[in-house]
Amino acid sequence: MNFSIDLFHSFSTLQGIQKIEANLQIPFGEYVSISGISGSGKTTFLRLISGLIPPQNGTICWGEQVWHDTKNKQCIPPQERNIGMVFQDYALFPNMNTLDNILFACKKKIEKKYLQSILDTLGLDNYLTRYPHQLSGGQQQRVAIARALISKPALLLLDEPFSALDETLKKTVQSFIYEMHQQYSMTTLVVSHQISEIKPYAHRFLQFENEKLIDYPYIEKNNFTVQGILISKEKSESEMSQVTLLYEGKIYQSPFPSSELEKLQIGDKIHFGLFL
Amino acid sequence: MEENFYQTLFLTLKLASLTTAILFCVSIPIAFYLSRSQGILKSILEIIVTLPLVLPPTVIGFYLLLLLSPDGYIGFIFNELFDVKLIFSFPGLVLGSIIYSLPFMVQPIHAGLEKIPKQLMEASYLMGKSKWQTLLKVQLPNCKPAIYTAIALTFTHTMGEFGIVLMIGGNIPGETRLAAMAIYDAVESLNYQQANQYALTLIFITLVFLGFVHLWRKKTTN
Incomplete structure (x- = not known):
């Protein structure tokens, strides 16, 4: 089964009209890196496939389920897509403390053990009653990651998820996300400026070049053959x-x-x- | 102290509280719609909501008088269906106050909802929450200061209402006689002491109310 994306979208920016063109087949359970220069449309691409912005043209299919089809005017709302997303600026709810922010993302009752393992690995146990404004940037980023993982989504979208973490923590969080991705077969798309962050994990590298998302050949973990x-x-x-x-x-x-x-x-x- | 003093004050507070409560329920869906929509319908609704803010109360009062009278469209319906007389009655005053104070409730809530970063709503949608769940759990709790401001403005504005009361309520003690009317009457009969009693009481109640709202706002902001 594949996550098929074939879309075209254009939007206005301060620099003029920006276009995004993508034609991809991502097998379920892959870990995909998305890179490109600043302003190339990486974040917009994540918003397009999550359904937060409807693409102007094209189709997005999750296996046999059609998420978006411009021709047939079909569109499944983001609520029904089973997506976990880490936003670039975290988007934590200011009215909720850390624990409530994480639990708000739960669609059904979760196991305590699972929640505890996330809190332990991300080092959030001591901040559960703190509100977002009482947390540092790195702590907020970890809450956002925990929130995206808690519901075991089928599709995990991460927009610069390690930018505020120090080197030690970054490695722990990276390998934890990869572990979760493998354990629950989450299809994972990671936007990052630093390819080195994702290189050890990614199955596939996508890069925005001249407004087009290029799908580079499959690289087997640094095994340049x-x-x-x-x-x-x-x-x-x-x-x-x-x-x-x-x-x-x-x-x-x-x-x-x-x-x-x-x-x-x-x-x-x-x-x-x-x-x- | 005048015999009807407490009765008039009670009626004034009752009208302000009822108007504020009803407007709070009515304004949230309106503000939600305005914060989400684009286009001509939004503009028309925005103009309608703003209208009571710029029109003289006597103009609104005059047309309400025509509409609410037993021969008017609304007055006739209420009279026939519910046997309720709207003109020169307390229910009519409530209806008039709701129309006149509408912008004082809608506009601050609308502004508060628009200020909330779009990504918070998007994050909530991606977590499977509906638009209404997002409104109740994310948007409204995050615009509490705006809601407090809206409640304060509506309540205090209704407390001091005069023009519309004069046009559609008259001055019936215990029924439609409000503090602002009582002050006017007292001044007309040169009873400045009584006018002063009403005026000082209104100022006191308003200050206490605004003080509470200020504290709530401060607590929420902190």
């Missing part, structure tokens, strides 16, 4: 740039760390991940 010849490189402002490689007479595009790009010369042989 083929060697291609560099035929062109395009430096991007984000952490990852794009290189074009020739391998067995075919042309492939692959993300490449921008910081390393200058060291590359056209004709160099480069290992890159390829799903054959």
Whole structure:
């Protein structure tokens, strides 16, 4: 079963008209990284697939369930999509304390053990009665993560979920999210500026380039198995740039760390991940 | 002290409390609709809600007098269906006050709802909560200061209502005679002492009420 996205959307920004185009098939249970330069539409893309903004054109299907179909005027509201989302600015409810914020996301009765494991791992046990304004940025971010995970959603959308965490905590939270993702087969889409944060976990890398969401070949956790010849490189402002490689007479595009790009010369042989 | 002093004050407080309670229930759906909608219907509704704020009370009172009288559309219906006389009666005063004080309740709540970051509602929807659940559990609790302001404005404004009362209520002791009318009567008969009693009592009640609202607001904001 796949999460199929085929959409087009345009909207006005201060810089002019911004477009988003995506055509993807994400197998259920995958961990997907989404990157792109600031303002490329990453957050809007998450809002489009969650149903918070209806796409102007296209279809979004969760397996056989049609979430959005512009032609047939079909649209399932966000309430019925079983999504957990961490917003970039957390969106915690100011009128609720930490525990109420987390429990508000529960759609049915939850096991105490499950709740406790989330609170323990995210280090929230001592802040349960505190209100959002009494928490630091990092603590608020952890509450937002706990809130997104508590209902074991089928689709987990994370918008810059580690930005306010220190290095030690970041690693703990990253591996906890990955553990939950695996244990409950949550399809997980993570927007991040720092690909290195997600690289060890992601099955697939999506990158916004020229208003299009490019689906890069499947990379098996740093296992770069083929060697291609560099035929062109395009430096991007984000952490990852794009290189074009020739391998067995075919042309492939692959993300490449921008910081390393200058060291590359056209004709160099480069290992890159390829799903054959 | 005048024999009817307490009766008039009680009636004034009763009218202010009833009007505030009814308007609170009526205004929340209106403010919710205004905060969510776009387009011509929203603009029309906004104009209608603002109208009592800019029109002279006598203009509203005059048309209410026509509508609520036994020959008027509303007055006729109430008279025939419920055997209730609206003109020169307390129920008519309540209806008039609701119309006249509508903007004082709707506008602060509307402004409060609009101030709430959109992402809070979106987060609630993604958690499976309906629009009404979101309104009750997220939006209204997060605009408490605006609600307190709306309650304070409506209550104190109704307490001092004069123009509409004069037009549709008259001055029947125990029935439609409110504090503002009593002050007017006392001044007309040069009984300044009595006018002073009413005026000071109104100022006192209003100050106490506003003080409480201020404390609630402060507590909520903290």
